[in-house]
Amino acid sequence: MSAKAGGPVYKGVGKIPDRALLLFSISIYAFLYAPILVLMFFSFNSTRSTQTWTGFSTEWYVALLRDQTIHDAFFNSMKVGITATLIATVIGTLTALALTRHNFRGKVAADTTIYAATVMPEIVVGVSLLVFFVATLIPLGIELGIVTIVIAHVAFTISFVTIVVRARLAGMDESLEEAAQDLGANPVTTFMRITLPLIFPGVMAGALLAFTLSFDDFVITFFVSGVGSSTLPLKIYSMIKFGVTPVINALSTVVLVATIALIFGGSRLLVRRENS
Amino acid sequence: MGGKGRGWTFRLVGLLTPVTIWLGLFFLVPLLLILAYSFGTSNIYGGITLGFNPGNYLRVFDPLYLEIIVRTFVIAALTTLLCFALGYPLAYFIVFKGRRWRNALILLVMVPFWTSLLIRAYSWVVILSGNGIANKTLQFLGITDEPVTLIFTSQAVLMGMVYSYLPFMILPLYASLEKFDTRLKEAAKDLGASRWHAFWRVTFPLSMPGVIAGSILVFIPSAGEFVIPQLLGGSRTVMTGSLIQNQFGSARDWAFGSALSVMLAALLLAAILFYVRRVGADKLEGV
């Protein structure tokens, strides 16, 4: 095959494969967002139904403003989600570093434990953690509540973070880090200045996954929660018996719009800074 | 492997201590509890009497339950394959074509999942119902003449599973692909490789750790899923997750539920270890 002259032969979206990939990607986003559009639509429904359209109304947004239980649940979910994500991401990243970069006796056991923590069905994890907490934490004066929920969430998300960060670390060449160490940097500096920036997308991906898992978790959270610590999923999933009302759609719409606005706003700021 | 300089052990121990404490206390101990339950006997009015009763495990071998377990593994495998087929191109697109919008694009993948799965599932019911958008579009395009049954079928369950677990495939793939300098690919191209060749021989193999991680992160939770078969399948596709839920629910049979959970977990763990070993454990290691 003759060598092609010049720089990259394909650019932008000029070629068919590129166009196909773009179209495909747009379709996947459409797939992901189709139910989102529907739920936003029904947030303006004029009756209690989230599936039968009867007319336009903003009453659910008003109801959302007035429903204290939803506000409390939302803030509990955020508190738990952010705290658990931070802890799990730190622990998971450290663990990934240990498992990828070192060989030691008991490594197989460690590996297996990490995988094992993902395979147990949620209900047994929830029930057994509850029994464990009742036996150990409550005598120590720690009530069931945000603390126990965070502990449980970290426990089941660490492995997910570890697995994702390992995927990032694998095959990553350590020469930069070794060079830094040869130049006299201590392990912490090497980690903060060299390793972390290199693995950052993996760490961010792991954090995103952990947060997502935590934010919509019902089963485990149900069992380890206490009085006043109901999270959003506890509120929503338990609405199943009498019907989920569009107030939840309204909440989701608000959260989604705010989040997307933040993402785009943030991106444009970054792009502008890059350009200046 | 990192140089075994001074303090290597301390560093290793330091790295592993947090996870050892956290998982040791909050995973392994409860796990022992579940094992104990699985050998216990369920009381009629709830709760368990501990003891040594292997009967719960023997019950798992009832053809009814074995059929459910097999079906679960098949669905989980299909879900993983589909997530890979749909997720890999998207991850590739975000990493190599996203440029400055990469972070925004990957966040946008996750944002829908910060809405409760419950209402998104209900929305799918609306989309796929007899008078829903999907059917109307099919009729409009002339592909069908009258409404087709789309929802509450096993196909709908599979679609729902793929929908729920796509991010679990996309995120690790993104993490893995992102570390490749585009110049690596361009270099391959400059040396005469066709685009496909460059991808297949260079990019794809280097993204294997992401593929492995993604497959595991989709397969495992899919096997334990019980919400989607209920909401999108009309509870007609019975999966192991639903079965286990029932034991802790209306059957009030915690001992049997625990035994089922241990069996499922053991099977899944065996599957992961086999898969990782087969695909090459070295791919998950440092160079």
Next chain:
Amino acid sequence: MQKRVSRGRFLKTLGAAGVAGSTLTILSCQPNTNAASSGGGGGGGPEEKELALYNWSDYVAKSTIPSFEEKTGIQVTQDFYGSNEDLLGKLQAGATGYDVIVPSDYMVTVMIKSDVIQKLDKSKIPNTKNVGEDYTGLSYDPNNEYSLPYQWGTTGILYNKKETGELDGTWDPMWDPQFEGQIAMLADSRETLGAALYKLGYSVNTKDDGELAEAEAALKDQQPLLRGYFISTEVRPLVQNGDILLGHVYSGDAFLALAGNKDLDYIIPQPQASRWTDNMCIPNGAAHPDNAHKFINHILGADTGAKLSNYTYYNTPNQAALPKIDPALKDLPGYTLTPEIFERLEVIEDVGAKTREYERIFTEVRSA
């Protein structure tokens, strides 16, 4: 080299010993079916002005809690569960802190037998007199020692009368091949097995293997005709949207659908159907039992009871509240029941050891 490895091993051994030690501690604490030993018990000294309500989500009217808080100055915290067994599991595993819970009829029996709820002190609940005769003294708690009714309803068939025409009033239409693919049954093992048992003329609480086998066969015959097994609130939109014609539902969902659509109708089939009741109970180890009694009394007030039912669309057990129920509701088919209909309603009771058999049958039917 030797030294380094053994240091790591030492730490791991330490960790293993720690795990083993904690395990022994845990194993000595079984999930207790008697939660009285844990948590702050009531009695002795005035209670704090707080109440922890553990209820189904969206099962109170907008004014229910605020009116209680205003009247008594007691702050109410609301938490939620979605199934009776989840509630039971949590209480049996030792979770405490809840003052008022709202279990369904059969679950009250289970809770009494497993000793997780306490007896009510009727002297603190003067509004007990408001409860109608038909709603007390039911088999799950014959003297209402542990529970008082909250809301009740029936389980029947919501159908599109315009499309199906008049039905024969029995359970047979749910087995009618002409409606294939347009029938929905409940995902509740007791209710659905119950429908089959009723159709065959048996009791919903039977423990007879022969009768259960017949019901299993009937359900297996029905399975191919069904759209699926759903939760009642999911059946409602399916009927409203025309996706199905006949839906097995709880009365409240039927009434919500009927209120908006004249083409629909609700029947309580012959020869028998289920009636269910959700009840208020106080768990053992409740921190504020006095406040709990006050809350129960509040719910049983005429005004509160009416507002509650007007919101939930379920029936009120509160005789005194009846006059204030929305007249539009009272007119809906199946809302106001005659004594003749009451006669043929059965209460679903806990069937003890047979529970697992019911579950196995239902799993087998769905897997077919």
